[in-house]
Amino acid sequence: NAGVTQTPKFRVLKTGQSMTLLCAQDMNHEYMYWYRQDPGMGLRLIHYSVGEGTTAKGEVPDGYNVSRLKKQNFLLGLESAAPSQTSVYFCASSYQHLTSGLTGELFFGEGSRLTVL
Amino acid sequence: AQSVTQLDSHVSVSEGTPVLLRCNYSSSYSPSLFWYVQHPNKGLQLLLKYTSAATLVKGINGFEAEFKKSETSFHLTKPSAHMSDAAEYFCVFRTSGTYKYIFGTGTRLKVLA
Numbered sequence: 001n002a003g004v005t006q007t008p009k010f011r012v013l014k015t016g017q018s019m020t021l022l023c024a025q026d027m028n029h030e031y032m033y034w035y036r037q038d039p040g041m042g043l044r045l046i047h048y049s050v051g052e053g054t055t056a057k058g059e060v061p062d063g064y065n066v067s068r069l070k071k072q073n074f075l076l077g078l079e080s081a082a083p084s085q086t087s088v089y090f091c092a093s094s095y096q097h098l099t100s101g102l103t104g105e106l107f108f109g110e111g112s113r114l115t116v117l
Numbered sequence: 118a119q120s121v122t123q124l125d126s127h128v129s130v131s132e133g134t135p136v137l138l139r140c141n142y143s144s145s146y147s148p149s150l151f152w153y154v155q156h157p158n159k160g161l162q163l164l165l166k167y168t169s170a171a172t173l174v175k176g177i178n179g180f181e182a183e184f185k186k187s188e189t190s191f192h193l194t195k196p197s198a199h200m201s202d203a204a205e206y207f208c209v210f211r212t213s214g215t216y217k218y219i220f221g222t223g224t225r226l227k228v229l230a
Contacts, residue, residue, distance in 0.1 A: 004160075031216050040126070042207065042220040043161075050216050058217070090160060094216075102168060103216055105151055106209070108160040 006109035013081045021076040023091030032074040036087040121210040123221035136195040140208030149211040150191040
């Protein structure tokens with residue numbers, strides 16, 4: 001059982017280049033998230049999705065776009081990379097309890113380390 | 118506003134001694150609270166979670182946490198630290214009525230031989 005898989009794991013970009021990070025989950029989870037992790041700042045939410053075909057902005061969405069065309073995949077795009085986007089990016093998914101309707105815990109991928117020169 | 122605060126950015130303990138990592142939250146509603154651990158260059162792994170059931174929550178690897186509503190705290194403890202516990206720990210709060218999770222800034226635990 002793979003859980004949450006992120007590709008690529010490492011990438012180096014030049015300023016102005018574009019790229020897409022792919023997140024795939026095999027747990028049939030409704031909710032998916034993209035976070036960035038920077039030293040001393042914890043994890044900050046970039047965008048999230050509560051279902052196929054829906055996306056929403058988090059606390060640091062500028063410079064990023066996302067798409068969720070299939071339930072199992074959540075793509076994070078950088079249209080024109082900037083050095084400030086050098087970070088470790090984490091994808092996560094979560095579910096809704098069938099009985100309580102409450103959202104459960106987050107399941108994380110291993111992270112994607114992006115360096116923008 | 119809803120928030121979560123980890124009171125210590127770094128904690129050092131000797132192997133075999135107790136571990137205490139502190140977390141306070143701010144919310145007008147009953148929260149869901151989680152502790153995650155992150156080893157170097159790895160993703161985050163769930164240690165334990167509180168979702169309005171028992172206030173004393175037991176997790177993996179001997180960790181436990183107690184939800185104290187009167188103190189708005191959810192501190193993580195372990196009776197005896199092991200070298201393999203050295204990692205960064207995150208307290209996470211789920212906001213009521215939304216799908217968002219709020220992360221503390223993390224506590225780096227160092228275990229001394």
